[in-house]
Amino acid sequence: MTKFKLPVVGAILVGGQSRRMGGGDKCLKLLGGASLLSHIVGIFQSQVRSLLLNANGDPARFSGFELPVRPDCYGESEGPLVGILTAMKWAVEEEAQWLFTVAGDAPFIPGDLVQRCLTTAIANRARMVCASSNGRAHPVCALWDVTLAEDLEQALFERGVRKIDLWTSTINGVTEDFSTDPVDPFFNVNTPQDLEEAERLMNC
Numbered sequence: 338m339t340k341f342k343l344p345v346v347g348a349i350l351v352g353g354q355s356r357r358m359g360g361g362d363k364c365l366k367l368l369g370g371a372s373l374l375s376h377i378v379g380i381f382q383s384q385v386r387s388l389l390l391n392a393n394g395d396p397a398r399f400s401g402f403e404l405p406v407r408p409d410c411y412g413e414s415e416g417p418l419v420g421i422l423t424a425m426k427w428a429v430e431e432e433a434q435w436l437f438t439v440a441g442d443a444p445f446i447p448g449d450l451v452q453r454c455l456t457t458a459i460a461n462r463a464r465m466v467c468a469s470s471n472g473r474a475h476p477v478c479a480l481w482d483v484t485l486a487e488d489l490e491q492a493l494f495e496r497g498v499r500k501i502d503l504w505t506s507t508i509n510g511v512t513e514d515f516s517t518d519p520v521d522p523f524f525n526v527n528t529p530q531d532l533e534e535a536e537r538l539m540n541c
Contacts, residue, residue: 348424351441
């Protein structure tokens with residue numbers, strides 16, 4: 338994994354409003370005695386050179402993670418594309434070639450996520466690799482060539498694009514499929530019922 342790690346930085350997008358969870362920071366909800374975000378950081382941080390939290394509001398609530406925190410570079414609650422652009426701008430500052438983004442509500446992401454997607458990107462000369470499972474793409478969980486930042490900024494500010502699938506359909510991207518046995522690694526915790534299901538899945 339080491340030879341794949343250096344060109345890639347990572348960002349966890351936790352800027353959503355969590356309406357279906359009743360508001361607040363769902364990434365700080367407890368799962369198995371630790372926050373969702375703790376689970377994600379524990380799996381993801383070792384796969385990337387450095388790690389960012391993209392979150393709006395008071396960054397002090399994430400101080401225990403000892404990670405840099407950046408709010409959306411354009412307004413707030415404008416959707417995941419703005420979070421991805423924010424992370425891309427940071428990745429450029431970090432002089433990284435690649436950025437990997439994951440959602441802050443997916444506590445079961447694979448331990449080989451970055452390695453596999455980067456291998457696929459290089460093999461296919463792709464500028465973006467989207468993780469998928471069970472035939473479904475998960476575009477927030479993806480590897481991005483940081484040179485896409487300019488195109489994304491134009492899409493957001495000049496064309497008013499907000500739907501992530503609409504933008505990714507215009508770039509040279511491929512997918513990398515992951516097994517759902519025994520658990521879908523991209524299971525999202527969106528509701529209290531999902532959190533209960535995640536507790537059950539932890540024992541699978």
